[in-house]
Amino acid sequence: MRWSEAFIPTLRDDPADAEAASHRLLVRAGFIRQLMAGVYSMLPLGFRVRGKVMQIIREEIEAIGGQEFLLPELHPREIWERTGRLEGMKDILFTLEDSRGGDLVLGPTHEEIFTTIAGELTSYRQLPQLWYQIQTKFRDEPRPKAGLLRVREFTMKDSYSFDIDAEGLDRQFDAHFDAYTRIFRRLGLPAIPVVASSGAMGGSGSVEFMVASEAGEDDVAHCESCGYAANVERATARPPAVDDGEGAAAPERFPTPGVRTIADLETFPGGAEAARQIKTLVYIVDGEPTVVLLRGDDALMEQKLQDVTGAVEVRPATGSEIVELLGASPGSLGAVGLRDVRILADEALRGRRNMTTGANIDDHHLRGVDVERDIAVSEWVDVRTVRPGEPCPSCGAPLEVFRAIEAGHIFRLGTTYSEPLGATVLDAEGKTVPVMMGSYGIGVERNMAAVVEVHHDDRGIVWPVSVAPYEAVVTIVKVSDTDSWETGKRIYEELLALGVDAIVDDRVERPGVKFNDAELIGFPYRITVGPRGLADGVVEVTERRSGTSEEVVVAAAAARVADQIAAATARP
RNA sequence: CGGGCUGUAGCGCAGUUUGGCAGCGCACCUGCUUUGGGAGCAGGGGGUCGCCGGUUCGAAUCCGGCCAGCCCGACCA
Structure with a gap:
């Protein structure tokens, strides 16, 4: 991409109404724009990051056997009545009426619809199944906040597993646990799994993946000594014994x-x-x-x-x-x-x-x-709220409590949906049984924001290579200098030929503007091409994360960056 | 839903107290100079002052109503 032809509207000032770092930086660096409370447009840079996040998720879910679907966002209201969630989720459901007076809801999640399709499963021989989609959800959150962290319209990867028994469900649950662990590692997110409340999803046990951040909305109780971790909605503590003495004979x-x-x-x-x-x-x-x-x-x-x-x-x-x-x-x-x-x-x-x-x-x-x-x-x-410093329920060491972003949530649903919606199969004995289900969700834009919360500094965003909007920028310091222009364009072409996702900053701007924009946006690598270096036959390769630069001979620059990117994205 | 705050150009803001030509910085356009860390000079374009109503000779400014956004809480996969 030639920057001079791109729509990348960076702002010189911080937007006044953005508090969270990710909100402030994603707006200022030209990734997103707000349309209304909790509803954002993805600009080209934001769209690219979102696509890369989705691709990582897609690869890891495919790797555990997921089959990709795309389900509707318009649902008949009736199906939500059948599972009781028209009432249970009424506060966040967007509802509407079609021209024939039919009652519709905009899908906030898709257990009902996937389970309806699963009604076509007839035999335990067809199980297990793992179905997923990456698709828009609508939730009328009472208080959207912090840019992309809590919104009313967002993209979610939601997968659903179908098994004949609890052991099968456990296997799928564990497979998702591992897939999620790989996804967050590839996104550069230090997510820790915590015991969570299943809330309105129902089911018997759920795990949230939490990223420590002051911008988050959940509190996690964590024990450094034994690793116990739980959302405070579920966390327990071992209260010290109290000696109340003899006691009065009567109140x-x-x-x-x-x-x-x-x-x-x-x-x-x-x-x-x-x-x-x-x-x-x-x-x-x-x-x-x-x-x-x-x-x-x-x-x-x-x-x-x-x-x-x-x-x-x-x-x-x-x-x-x-x-x-x-x-x-x-x-x-x-x-x-x-x-x-x-x-x-x-x-x-x-x-x-x-x-x-x-x-x-x-x-x-x-x-x-x-x-x-x-x-x-x-x-x-046990209905009390755990406090920091109280003894860990499993080892007794003091618990810490920290703020965190819920990056993913996986649920063992059991038969919560298959029973009311009649998703049954015949088991090996010829008996009709409801299928055992799990559901597993990751919010795509929320994870984009979480990456920014974790990876930024006072100059701007520091994208991990894996999800950067472009992996490298070729900054032509002085576009009026013919040698700089041609060398810069050539290095850019070489990067593309090597498979590097690159952009060339060919704008007629002063160097300071270009450097500041590149750092604000957070491209992982910058190749600076200018008359000063070219006089010695070199360009400068700068790593955003460390800020360190090295001079590289012109002919080796593209390969040098390509190697570093390959090293940064190498997977075990 | 409760509390607090804010709506003036693409962004950041002043002006509202005390009613009297709608302003500043950045960004944008034209020209010249400049070019390795957010340039300088000159000229220029851009406004339903959130919306509706009222008071007034006259309203961004005063009054009433409404809407929207942000923050805290409640709520929330």
């Missing part, structure tokens, strides 16, 4: 006028430190009022609550719902003596005595509460 009520919060009660005379209080929350779990008890200094993880209850919808109860259920207002709530209501207590409260909690009478609390003796706990659950 004692005392007046606490004006006390509304855990913190209030900590400082109230005769109160208690947060770790010796019971926090009483009221949630509506699929319509059923549920009391949730936590230690006073713990925070509820709503996703855990949703997971342990298997609920579709979990929300905090409103003030009036609470008063109707418990007869007291938030600030004085407690579960002592409560009956006929589901009470979930966090494991951190098990065996605790001498605790303080609301008396369920406004402006009164109880002290001397023995949780197991005084409260009719329906279920003991």
Whole structure:
């Protein structure tokens, strides 16, 4: 490509509304432009990177036996009703009506459609199957953010496996785990696999691939000592044992006028430190009022609550719902003596005595509460949010918690979709059984952005060779110098002949502009051709990552860069 | 959905307090000079001041409503 003929609109100033590095740099370097909240146009440079990311993903999924499909983005609403996800995903579904009044949705994911096709599978002899596509998804995210990191229209590689039994599913799951590991390595992303919540996808176990970054939206609890890693939506910790002493013979009520919060009660005379209080929350779990008890200094993880209850919808109860259920207002709530209501207590409260909690009478609390003796706990659950420094559940070393980007997510679905949609086969005994499914997703543009988050410096993007929009740029410092012009064009042609994806900067611009643009965009290699070097028969080869340059004789320059690129993209 | 902030040229911004010719820098066009790290001089083009309504002789500026975007939270494969 000749730069002088290309549309590469770099900006001299940072865009004002871009906070995340990837957002700022991808806009400024001319890769993307925003159309509206969470919707971006790919400009030519962005399109090239996206294509390379997709190609890497495609190669690795083909390598584990994937067959490529392309499914529609318009879906009949009815199929979403059948799996219950019209309700379960209603907040992010784009819905529309066709001219005949038919109800449609824009596909946010494709379990329903792939499973419908899988209905044509009739025999276990046809299994396993591994199907995938790379295609647009639409999700009406309530808050798109950070450029390409969270958008409403994006490209996803989604694959779906179909097996006769759990062992087959495990094999496909493991194959994807390995393929994803290779994909992220080739993208230059240090992704770590973590235990995750399956959320609205359903199924029995899922793994997210996380890239540590402040621009991310998830928190990961990680143990350096044993390698335990889990999304905080799932992470657990081994809380240290607490000695509560003898314990009172019975709870004692005392007046606490004006006390509304855990913190209030900590400082109230005769109160208690947060770790010796019971926090009483009221949630509506699929319509059923549920009391949730936590230690006073713990925070509820709503996703855990949703997971342990298997609920579709979990929300905090409103003030009036609470008063109707418990007869007291938030600030004085407690579960002592409560009956006929589901009470979930966090494991951190098990065996605790001498605790303080609301008396369920406004402006009164109880002290001397023995949780197991005084409260009719329906279920003991783990719903607390893990905090940094708490002991790792498997080895006891302190956990670290860091922010991360979810780069990929793989799910063991089981029969969550095959049963309601009737994707069954006959097994070896001639019995009709639903197929065992897995689904596996990678967001293409999000991974582009993650690469930029990880690979940039104060001058701009530093693309790994594998996904760079062009692998090398030939910068002709002075286009009016005939020798520079012809040498530069010749080296460019030589690069193309050697299979290097190259662009030649033949613009009538000053050298500083060209150097700055090349570094902002982040081409891995630059060959600088100018009168100064040509006087000695050399050009300069500069590596973007290290910033180091070497002088190379003109005739050897293209081969030199081609060799370095080959070395950088070599795969074990 | 709640809170905060912002909408003025392609990008970055001033002007709004106190109503009175719509400005600055970069980018862009023409010419000359310049050419190894975002050049200089001269000339020039580009605007529904987010939208609608109101007040006023007169509105980017004041008032009302709406829309959009960003950040935090809620929510979210």
